[in-house]
Amino acid sequence: MVGNLYIFNFNSMLKKIIINIVLVGITVFVLDLLIGKNLDYNYFKAVEGENFQITYAIEKTKADVLIIGSSRANHHYIPKMIQDSLNLSCYNAGMDGCVLLYQNAILKSVLKRYTPKVIILDYIGGLEDEELSYDMLSHLTPYYDTHEEIREIVELKSPFEKIKLLSNIYPHNSEVYSILRNTFQSSKRITDNGYKPEEGVWEKEMDTIKTILPYEFDKTILAANKEFLYLAKKSGAKVIVIYSPIYLSFKQKQELDFMKQLCKEQEIPFWDFSKDSMFLNNKKYFKDVKHLNHTGASLYTNIIIKKLKKELQLINQ
């Protein structure tokens, strides 16, 4: 009798709990829908900032010369200079902290719409199994529903990404500030086709040598790297892989050898500026150990333009 009463109480308790959980679930669902849709609307309405640049790279750019890479790409190549010198439109789709998985997604979205004349991949390595490489795919979650070609890449973030993306807010996690800022800022800022200059010279001490010890490559990132070069080459664009200048003598033989070998196999030029004497240990061109400042970027872009001219002449001949 007591046992039955206990079970009855437990069952009625469970019923009460389940009702409350359902009520919370419904409220969360409504709030998620309202807030999420609103964020989504304003996210795609942006006319400047990082979000806009990603949208532009994925959905809008039709540039002849497309630069893809991480922050080093973003701060090292000045599209306006390339545009003026080569008479080819240029867009810099480099993104801070985003390495090969992200870059592969950008390439796939671009190739779905058009084929650039030149694709430049700024390579830094980053083939290790680092959570950050996967976390940075958060930048792509707003495009998950509408861009089939990048879904597989976004789902690499975690095994439950598909479920998480049922939420309308989740794709904009930690983006609310930038979305609101872009929404309420009325003035349009002129951006140089994705390029973000780094101002100033790093005054403090900088390492001059850094050794990256050999490590096991992440198989997924490795595959993404190979796929990138394969797709880019297959598209018919002129593909060039560049290791742009770096302040310190970065000893990462394993990563460089890997990319050089890959480029050799695919017959893609690999321009290695990692030991370029003009830049190595030359503080005035750098904002920090890995990033050129605007002066350095101008000088470097000029060098790239000259090399590109030669490369493109060879094609035309």
Added chain:
Amino acid sequence: MVFTSFNFLIFFPLVAIVYYLTPKKYRWLSLLIASYFFYINIKPVFALLTTGISLSTYIFTRLIDNTENETKKRNYMVVNIILILLPLFFFKYFNGINSGIFTLLESFNLRWPLPEIKLILPIGISYYTFMAIGYTIDVYNEEIEAEKNFGIVALFISFFPLILSGPIERANNMLAQFRESKLPNYKMVSSGLKLMLWGYFMKLVVADRVGIYVDAIFENYEFHNGTSLMIATLLYTFQVYADLGGYSLIAIGVSKILGLNVRENFRRPFFATSMSEFWRRWHMSLITWLTDYLYTPITFAVRKYKIWGIVIALMITFIISGIWHGATLSFVFWGVLQGVYLSVEALTKNNKLAFEKKYNLSRKYWYVFINIILTFILFSASELFGRGTDMSVALTIFYKIFTTSGDIFIGTSSTVIYMFVGLLLLFLKDFTDEYYPDKFLLFENKYKFIRILSYSTIIVIIFLIGVLDGGQFIYFQF
């Protein structure tokens, strides 16, 4: 599988359902299986260690219980404590001792480099080691009878909500609950869910966001000025509170949903007006463990020295607490600092009380406020050494705080904004709980509508500004 992983959000409801459906007699078994499944999924080999410690603890506590001979009892206890401590010393201090000896050899040019072996610390070892030791001592002191069911002892050592970061539980609270395996009532489940929700908020919205800012400064301390380093030092204390406090709330909440009451671990520590009060509110399960099994016996042993006996006991207890955190000089110094703070308070207690009484200070808001701030600053300063960094790094940061200044590092403005939103909400909750426990109720509001809306809003805030790709809990390393 950590609490903040999506896997856990699937794992736990399944465990709860299986637990509820299992006949009462075998409920402990379902929890034991779940606990080992949880731990094995972190690293299978670690489970061998918990099994070994459980077995040793079971055998020796039974032996203690079955003999009347005091010497034998004592020997059994000592042997078991040594056996339990061996893995902790080996795994925790192996790397530290190695690098210490290497440094010594290098200083005499005697170092002959060969491939190094680095051992990974079995996660949670410091916690279940303390729980096993506590249980052994309790049986020896005849405060509790030795458990006859090995499975229950193994469950006590490996109980999945507590195994990674505590709270450090006691056998006299948990064993009976495991044996009885009562199903929870409505109040327990509801309270457990609320604690879990707030725990997730503390971890994902506050701790991990503050962590992004603090790491950006501490990991590049050479390039930051004293002002930024000071701000990071103060914020780090909030980060630890939100991290371990949040973890503890989730652990307590999970246990409640399973019908088990687990001890509190934090009670709004930043409203403490003295260091002694602070330590009654901060990491309470560790400090009560240390008080019961270390501080009190030492105080008793050195009682002839009166107040200086207390000072000795405090210093020993907190130095051991520092060593428990890690085998580095900075952790030992952290322990020394806590010991010094508390010793000074103990030595000046009577004078302070007389002074406060004379000027009726304890009721004055400004006096309470000053004491709160002072306590917070003292603890935050000590946490600079409790971060697990090298002593030289901690000292450099400490030196820079007092010798350099400049603009505060902002980094990414969104990080700073989200961080302050999280901190503000956490402060408001703790403030109202501390000073107005019956007012401004949200989770406990009498209107269901407000309660539902409050839970939902917290969930939405987690979706909006929580660090959902965040890392591990800070205290997993200990």
